[in-house]
Amino acid sequence: MTTLDDLRAALGGDEKVTEDLQRAADDPGAVAALFPAAGRRYGRGPLTDGWTADEAARALLLAFLPPEQVADVYRYGDTAEKLAVLKALPLLPIGDAGVPLLEDALRTNDTRLVAAALGPYSDRLGQEAWRQAVLKCVFMGVPLKSVHRLTERADDQLGAMLRAFALERHAAGRDMPPDALALLDQLKEA
Amino acid sequence: MRIFDPHIHMTSRTTDDYQRMAEAGVRAVVEPAFWLGQPRTNPGSFTDYFDSIIGWEPFRASQFGIRHHATIALNPKEANDPRCRPVLDLLPRYLAKDGVVAVGEIGYDSMTPAEDEVFAAQLALALDHDLPALVHTPHRDKARGTLRSLDVVKESGIDPGRVALDHLNEVTVEPARDAGVWMGFSIYPDTKMSPDRMVEILRKYGTERVLVNSAADWGRSDPLLTLRTGEAMLAGGFSADDVDQVLWRNPVAFYAQSGRLDLSDAAGTEATFAGNSILRGGS
Numbered sequence: 209m210t211t212l213d214d215l216r217a218a219l220g221g222d223e224k225v226t227e228d229l230q231r232a233a234d235d236p237g238a239v240a241a242l243f244p245a246a247g248r249r250y251g252r253g254p255l256t257d258g259w260t261a262d263e264a265a266r267a268l269l270l271a272f273l274p275p276e277q278v279a280d281v282y283r284y285g286d287t288a289e290k291l292a293v294l295k296a297l298p299l300l301p302i303g304d305a306g307v308p309l310l311e312d313a314l315r316t317n318d319t320r321l322v323a324a325a326l327g328p329y330s331d332r333l334g335q336e337a338w339r340q341a342v343l344k345c346v347f348m349g350v351p352l353k354s355v356h357r358l359t360e361r362a363d364d365q366l367g368a369m370l371r372a373f374a375l376e377r378h379a380a381g382r383d384m385p386p387d388a389l390a391l392l393d394q395l396k397e398a
Numbered sequence: 399m400r401i402f403d404p405h406i407h408m409t410s411r412t413t414d415d416y417q418r419m420a421e422a423g424v425r426a427v428v429e430p431a432f433w434l435g436q437p438r439t440n441p442g443s444f445t446d447y448f449d450s451i452i453g454w455e456p457f458r459a460s461q462f463g464i465r466h467h468a469t470i471a472l473n474p475k476e477a478n479d480p481r482c483r484p485v486l487d488l489l490p491r492y493l494a495k496d497g498v499v500a501v502g503e504i505g506y507d508s509m510t511p512a513e514d515e516v517f518a519a520q521l522a523l524a525l526d527h528d529l530p531a532l533v534h535t536p537h538r539d540k541a542r543g544t545l546r547s548l549d550v551v552k553e554s555g556i557d558p559g560r561v562a563l564d565h566l567n568e569v570t571v572e573p574a575r576d577a578g579v580w581m582g583f584s585i586y587p588d589t590k591m592s593p594d595r596m597v598e599i600l601r602k603y604g605t606e607r608v609l610v611n612s613a614a615d616w617g618r619s620d621p622l623l624t625l626r627t628g629e630a631m632l633a634g635g636f637s638a639d640d641v642d643q644v645l646w647r648n649p650v651a652f653y654a655q656s657g658r659l660d661l662s663d664a665a666g667t668e669a670t671f672a673g674n675s676i677l678r679g680g681s
Contacts, residue, residue: 244494248658284445286452286495318457 209328210257212271212299215264218256225250225265236272243269243281244289259295262288267296275305282309291320297329307332314341323354330356339366346373352387359394367395399641401624402426404649405532405564405582405611408455408466409447410434415614415621416462422625425664426465428653429455430503430532432473435616441485444472452497465664467653469502469532470495477516478508486519493527499656500524502532503564506543509536514550521554530560530655532582535570544570548577560655562609565590568599575603580652584613585623593623593630600631605643609652 219225228249231238242249246262246269255261270278270293278300282293294313297306310333313325325333326341333341342355342362352358370392374384384392401424408416408429419427429451431444438444451468459466470492476482492498501524506513524531533551536543544563551561563574564582567590574581583599584590591599596610614621628641653659 240491241494244491244496247496284449284491286497287457288496290453316454318454320457 209298210259212268214256215259215267215299218259219250219261219264219268222250222261225261225268228265229268232269232272236277239269239273239277239281244286246292247288263292263295266292267299270296270300275302278302278306279309282312287318287320291324294321294324294329295327298327298331304332311337314344317348319348319350322348323350326355328356335361335363339363339369342366343369343373346370346385346388349385352385352391358391362391362395364395367392370395399423399625399628399638399645400425401628401645402428402649403611403621403624404428404562404609404652405430405584405613406621407432407613407615408459409450410616411614411621413458413462416459416464419621420462420464422622424464424621424624426467426649426661427459428467428469428499428649430469430500431471432503432534432615433475437479438476439479439481441482441488444482444485445488448492452492452495456497463664465661467497467499467659468495469500470498471502471504471520471532472516473503474505474507474513474517474534474536478510478512483512483516486516489520489523490527493523493529496658496660498529499653499658500530500532500562501527502562503534504531505534505547506536507534509539509543509546517547517550518554521551521556524560525554525556528657530562530652531556533561533563533579535563535565537565540565540567541569545573548573548579551577551579562652564609564611565613567591568595571599571603575607580607580609580648582609582611584611585627586613587618587620587623593627596627597630597634597636600636600640600644601634605636605640605648607648608644609649610644 228242232242243266246266250261250265252260252262255264282290285293306329310325310330313321322344345352370388377384403424406427406429408427431448431451448470456466470489472485501520504517504520521531533547535547558578562580562582565584566574566581571581583596585593585596610624610627612621612623624645628645631641
């Protein structure tokens with residue numbers, strides 16, 4: 209998995225980022241203004257391994273903050289900022305403190321936030337909440353490939369929930385997404 | 399006809415409206431923060447609302463191929479409630495967002511001392527954040543409110559070219575034009591301004607620095623009155639280029655002054671929603 213060091217190295221050539229990170233290191237209070245402006249300051253182009261420049265810089269900025277301030281950045285973030293926080297969570301030394309942020313994202317109806325909540329940090333999400341989240345993805349049409357460790361974590365209870373959902377869809381004359389059917393097949397075999 | 403509605407309260411509108419707007423050629427909107435029918439009583443009520451107009455609402459709009467930006471402010475009516483005033487301290491967080499293209503709606507409702515103070519403070523925020531300002535003119539005592547708003551704008555030191563004075567009419571357009579601010583007109587079913595009256599104003603004052611919006615909200619209003627105004631302009635002898643200037647290029651020019659207007663994919667001649675052309679309203 210990509211680390212903060214990888215992101216720092218990938219952004220190394222950008223003087224503005226280097227300067228801003230130094231500012232944030234000297235005064236973590238500077239993050240409040242730098243974080244929302246990341247897209248405008250560092251660009252939104254692809255950087256490394258599925259990360260864009262603004263996402264990477266945002267992850268590095270968050271690393272200067274204690275957990276409660278990471279939550280604050282998320283609370284007041286627009287969608288791009290919230291997505292960047294969710295993506296950075298598994299890289300930050302904050303233990304379980306980010307779980308309420310996943311729960312917040314999973315309560316939304318924004319498919320991007322729901323998908324982002326199911327990245328590697330979702331390992332810390334309880335099994336019950338995780339099953340509901342996977343079912344919500346199927347319901348909303350979020351591709352199941354966004355779900356971290358899907359096949360490892362999927363259990364019989366998730367299978368039962370998906371089968372019940374498939375019955376409802378069938379009764380309504382509607383299809384199940386192919387990735388959900390594939391998951392059901394896998395659970396049948398196990 | 400491509401349409402940019404520079405002032406519309408989409409949180410109050412249904413997905414049917416989005417669908418009809420997309421079909422009519424609306425490709426971009428700006429949603430100014432304002433009051434809801436029910437007065438708010440605390441700052442948290444504002445921040446949830448701000449989150450909605452920079453988060454959920456752009457997502458909803460995007461499902462119809464419409465680009466959504468917002469303006470953020472404490473509106474003049476609620477500026478009078480001391481329970482709401484602390485939201486002023488939270489505004490800088492929101493004025494830093496990519497999708498926020500102006501400070502607004504600010505201005506006057508009843509021209510109270512509290513409104514004076516909050517109006518001036520927020521023009522200062524516009525200067526601090528290098529953002530344009532969207533100024534609402536009062537519905538009651540409008541002529542005096544317009545003149546007083548222009549005085550406050552002048553006193554603030556903000557470049558008048560970065561200010562839009564909204565909800566103007568035949569009586570208030572001239573002082574706004576003379577002050578060098580952008581002139582906003584809200585086309586309403588029966589009240590503020592109608593498409594035909596708008597055409598007369600454009601004949602008299604020209605198409606420069608004019609913004610036409612629907613200001614559609616939770617009251618009786620119609621998000622397609624921008625289109626109707628474009629049609630009335632064409633019927634009244636204006637060229638397609640004049641219509642494009644008023645309904646697209648002018649609002650783009652005004653909000654582009656924020657440096658944050660993102661119209662990638664929205665400005666082209668082809669726009670599709672779910673694979674279908676959304677340009678059924680005409681060229």
